[in-house]
Amino acid sequence: MRRRIKSATLAAGALLASTVMPAFAADSVTGEVVDLTCYLAHPQSGQGAGHKKCADVCLKKGLPAGLLTADKQLYLLLEDHDNSKPYATLKEKAAETVTVEGQKVTQNGMQGIVVQAVK
Numbered sequence: 001m002r003r004r005i006k007s008a009t010l011a012a013g014a015l016l017a018s019t020v021m022p023a024f025a026a027d028s029v030t031g032e033v034v035d036l037t038c039y040l041a042h043p044q045s046g047q048g049a050g051h052k053k054c055a056d057v058c059l060k061k062g063l064p065a066g067l068l069t070a071d072k073q074l075y076l077l078l079e080d081h082d083n084s085k086p087y088a089t090l091k092e093k094a095a096e097t098v099t100v101e102g103q104k105v106t107q108n109g110m111q112g113i114v115v116q117a118v119k
Contacts, residue, residue: 029113030099031069033090035059036076039066048095055094065090067100067113076112078105087115 035058038046045051047068059065065077065087079087080102090098102116 026101026116027104027113028099028101029067029069029073029075029104030097031067031073031075032095032097033059033077033093034066034068034074035094036064036066036074039068039074052095059091059094067098073111075100075104076110078102078112078114080114080116083116086118089118090115093118 032047033055034047034051035055037058038051038054040046046055067075067077069075077087077090077100086100086102090100099119100113100115100117101119102114105112105114
């Protein structure tokens with residue numbers, strides 16, 4: 001009888017852990033928030049503090065945002081449909097260095113990150 005109770009308790013605990021734990025561990029990427037329209041067309045002038053005003057305008061228009069890492073990796077920043085607030089926060093951080101947490105994704109050579117938190 002004790003063995004059955006112990007087995008049932010372990011099974012219930014495993015089931016609870018699998019439903020409470022997230023489906024994936026969040027990735028973390030640090031870099032400069034850039035507007036991809038300017039950065040891709042003008043990589044030298046489309047980044048940094050000197051480009052902040054233009055990037056602010058582009059991001060507020062809804063143009064795509066990216067994250068440029070120190071080693072020149074570029075990520076397309078993607079809004080999480082279930083939690084849009086972190087992505088909205090990024091649109092206010094053009095030309096700033098931030099850390100983005102979320103799920104990294106790659107499709108046909110393009111890399112992105114679904115934004116779930118911004119630090």
